[in-house]
Amino acid sequence: MDRLPNVLGLLVVLLVGIGAVVVPDPATPVGTDAPAAEFSAARAAAHIDVVAATPRPLASPGHTAAREYLVRTLDDLGWDTTVQEGIGWYSPTDSDTRRGARLRNIVATLPGTDPTGTVVLAAHYDTVTASPGASDDGIGVGTALEAARALTDGDRPRNNVVVLLTDGEERGLLGAQLFTAEPPPFPGPMVVLNHEARGNAGTPLTFRISSPNADLIRILSQAPGALADSFTQTAFEALPNDTDFRRFDEAGLHGYDTAIAGGSAYYHTPLDTPDRLSRSSLQQMGDVALATARTLTATDLTALDAGTDIVGTTPWGLLRYPRWVEVALTLALAVAVAALAVVRIRRRDASAGRIAGAAAVALVAAVAAGAAAFLPWWLSQRAVPGLGSVPIGEPYRPGFYQLAAVVAAIGVLTAVYVAVRRRLGAPAFAVGALVVVTVVALAGLPFLGIATPLVLPALPAVLGVLVAEALPQRWSRWRVVAVVAGLLPAALVTVPAVLASFDAGLTFGAPLAGAFVAVLFAVLLPLTAPLLPGEGAVPIAVTTVFAVVACTLLGGYTNRDGATAPRQEEVFYSLDADRGQAVWASPDRPRSDWSAALLTEFPAPLPTQFPWRPDTSLAHGPAPVAPLAPPRVEVLDDTPVDGGRVLQVRLSSPRGAPTLGLWVDGATVREATVDGAPVDPGANFGFLFTTENPDGIEVRLDLDASGPAEEVEVRVADVTGDLTVVPGYSPPPGKVVVGPTVVVVRTVGR
Template sequence: MSIDALRPSRARRWGAPVAIAALVAVAIGCTLAQAPAAPLGEDAAAGDFSATRAMEHIEAISQETRPIGSPAHAEARDYLVGELEALGLEVEVQERTGVSETRPGRTQGIAFVQNIVAMREGSDPTGTLVLAAHYDSVNGSLGAGDDGIGIGSIMESARALGDETPTNDLIILFTDGEESGLLGAEAFTRDDSASLVQPVVVVNLEARGTAGSPLTFRTSSPNGPITAYTSAAGGVVANSAMETVFGLMSNDTDFSRFSEGGLLGTDSAIVGGGALYHSPVDSPENLSRASLQQMGQSTLALTRELQDADLAALQEGQDTIVATVPWGLLRFPLALELPFAIAGLGAAIAAAVIGRRRRELTVPRTLIGIVVALVSVALAAGGAYALWAAALAIDPGQASASVGEPYVAWPYLAAIAVLTVGAVVGPFLLLRRMLGQAALVTGALVAVTVVGVALAVALPGAASVVAFPALFAAVAMVVAQLLPARFASWRVAVLALGALPAFALIVPVAVSASELGLPLGGPVAALFVAIVLLMTLPVVAEIRPATSQTGERARPLRAAVGAASVVVVVAALAAGGLVANAEGATLPRQESVEYAIDTDAGTALWSSRRAPVSEWSAELLDGDRRVLADVAPWWGTSARSTGEAPVAELEAPSVTVVTDEAAGDRRTLTLQIDSRRSAPTLGVWVGGSTVLSAKVGGVELAPEAVGETWTFGLHIEGVGAEGVEIELLIEGTGPVAVLVADRTADLGVIDEFAGPEGRVLFQQGVWVSRQTAL
């Protein structure tokens, strides 16, 4: 049957709209099925997870910001040790030196970390199960979400497990220095994991916000065996495509270090409420109890599955594609992804061949249809990006300081959704008379399936979210074309069934992607929704256009009205976003500024990662963005906004030469660096000669140049009252320039400083530096 051939009966006139409404209902239902669980109170059964009980731990450690080396950090550690001991676990605080990855142009980071390790020995271990979260926070954040939710989930799970002896060794690991570069996890993996019963399987819990369903977005490879356990545990939201999306983000978790060290496991996080992430409003009262309940009960269920499992078997098996459906996890071998994608492309080409033989379409018009589909997707993603960029240009202060997300994102997301519908359906309605519906519909399916094949080749695992639904849509198209004339009324049903997997699988992923924040999540969500709409065009094509002479004359007017309606609705929703995020309508807006003083030159400056967003920040920062790596290397090589600042009377760190020995054309220099302000953070940079190697805390470091001035840089966290000793092996025996700096976190030490009224300061920093020649 031709798409354009039959005159619409009443059933066919109403069939397509009803089918589309049903598909939308399926998408809503599948999305709601992934919503967090209702929180349980303190009267929940002893063996159940209770968000109310878990929140007690989060509140206990999240009253003050707890960056590594701070008093609140030490208090949180003491509290957690006491609570773990009260549960009857053997607890040890492991003092280690964590080392960050070396990256060109960046200062090497290390920290003197104190990991909390609690253990319950198994009766007949086949490996070691580790429940992991980090207990430090970024400077200035209360850390209720990041990573209080992980701490609370594990503490309440440990209580619910009781004192029953598991088969496998069970370790609770609260890492330190995660915010400083995953340093506690690096130290544990390097120094301690090898002594455990192998294999070591880690369930890592994280947060990039304060709300939303916990998403298991990474697993070790091969992931087939462990995803079988996550599926059996229930309550887990996972999708293989999200690992690729995560790779586009700048954020990282301890799981990277665990995985690099050969440990197995899963990585889960909440990502909703990103505007509160790493900020002073990441507080217990702003953390979703439902998200905590879902993360905790799924962690407890997975722990019960794994603590008595044969962990050695997790090292064998095959990689698996995972997607979440209302009844659990849909799993199939990764090896089937490319065949599915190729089969989908084959079905789409078959539909094109059938249409060509029936003279419903031509090859040139179908090729144009492919281009129109791809352009529509690009317009949707680009429009989403442009919409948020325009909103920021109007009111830059609505964006959070950390991820650039507004507190109230839904009006903008609704505008993006309408814009995406317009970008895909609009060109179809406009061009279907000119090119023919068959060419546009078939071209759209070919385009989507080609994308599926390309993804399957380039990014294995990421293609499944497109390739699997596209196969169904393309096959349904072929079946609908082959239906006899007497079954014409079944066309809509067949095409709708073909689009069903797209609505059931892709839409929830688009919703999850939207929680990543408008700068990234908006365009990614638009891209996913556009792909769903392309797969739905065969159903849309069943809604017949007017064929009367009056209808033909009115068509340009209807097109203009439709386009104008999309523009008006998008503008209205965007305006609603501006109103909803206006100053005073939300939680306090965030400001970000740091201070640095050069005690040698007697000069000081303000600096921020972002341009001024208010009158207050505009008074401090002149908006002239520049790279400060040569004068203030602690801020790295990214351009920053700066401004002249008053010179405070603050003492710079002291530098003492412990040993200075020359051997041939090399010089070994041992320095003692002490902060006269009792700062927990120190920095050391060397220029003038090449540093061949460095050693701190017994750990060898690989030197990297920072900017054009410094051949080596070291950023040290968790420094105690005893300061730090660093040994340098330097090429040549001539003098070297040594820049030292320390950092504290309270701008209140600057007499002339006045904070912004009604706003919160994000990650304050006071750097005091001096330079010496040795």
């Protein structure tokens, strides 16, 4: 058999796939000498250097300094700048403790000349504890400020423009909740361009768009370098992350959610510094934001409700078409695969039973490929806990682990195919694999964009095979040409999809990459089947194991301690003022000798020391007792009312902690007010509240306390983030502590 045409065809397909990844150039950062009407990464970075000079968690000095700088900057641009103050509350799904804060959103307005609505450039300016937040969300802040400056240059836009820099995003999207809870500053539709980051590099992707989105995607597609993908909108829901976009969308606003996700090991850490933020990513995000905002400011925003949903994908830019086309293409794939099955059965290359058996095997192989892709990094973290970042468990240099995931998936698929090919037959397996792709695509039809990354590669591939089957057998080379032509869309779509999957991180992205490898393997089988060995599944499996182990070891070597940015630790400190006892704790197991010396006890829940995490198992160990004053509770009122009691207290922190907490045991809370705002009491009442007020907060509780008064206990706590207050504490050598926490707790009986 002449295999040369198949080899050449496979090379063509692979080269096209690689080209789809490497040919698009990243944006070139523009300097401060760029024309005033253009977006300049250098000018935007100058803002980021200021706001990300220090961490800016709620109510911290850095938070206040950043807000003052941002207000001053927008004022200097001539925008009407105000600070929206209020209180926001968030109820986590994994805890009964409510999270609240007194917030200060920055809202700057440039009125339009003949407005039909308002365009909002949004980002959040707060950070998590100890993180400078140059990317999260310095990149969004810098993008909004520089785009606002460019929009100020020249003629005033038709529609109103608002720069919205929200507060409290890291505490539960609180600032966006506050903004949407009040009447908008202008009547008419609002379109929000939200900017975010889950890393410090990578290509900005608009991964969520409000519905209906036909006009929004059309407008976005006019921006050079814009990328969007409807598939990510559903996939994002599986990640433990969210953005302010959710609150905007819930409020019925139009909007885009755009973010970068490369370099995610730096996310939410002290290492998220301005010097580590990709200027190329900043430039591309800014270019897209400015171009899209300019188009929107000249658009009749009252017409945005027209149109049907459109699917956007990104092989080399935006590909958009109506939702009904996705349905039609998926049904066409089902028909084409059925036709191919009929052809194979009529020619006696396969039987219905063998095709069904092959489909079952192919499904198992695809699942196994995803699991195999997940294993290298999972095992690496178990062997060396410090390899991954604390917030999301990512290495600084993921390349070799990504390669290991892809090799593992390919090896599993190849070994399974070789093992069953003689029994089921190559034609039956090829059709069975396509049946699996088709069934998954059909199952995904209820969800926007899920079928598209399966249909776009599979349908042309099947049509190419059908054309090849219609050609005479003697035209063997032309038959290969037909198959290769049908595979080119698969190369353009699926190869980039494999790599893009890793933007979700190795934990979530590696299995997804393995699934896309399985799709590519399935559509390539008509071309690659003659090139694969007829037997020898065991040698293939052994070779795969060696290759995966080699890639994994190289990943460990390139990420070895001292060869990358500092490794990360997570440590909490809690002082029980009633008992005079203190503990170190962490939701993570020890990552080094340093943390192992602190966390000497097996993981267990510590509800007394950490009341907002009563069921979380924490590694822990005894700690020195720091001379920290406990939170102060001043009883303002304690009156029997309606079979219960109204208890009003002032809660404050002598040590100046901005976050205060209170939990009630022994009574049901019927109503509650914190700092003048009502809060849902829920089944088990407790809260953490952050404020800049040094006098603390007033708490009013309506208690259903039918039993003896002395049985009601109120547990209080205050929280800071400076571990150096602990006697004898010294930072881990060559490492950084992520999310440092210092808690002082006490119990007050009433």
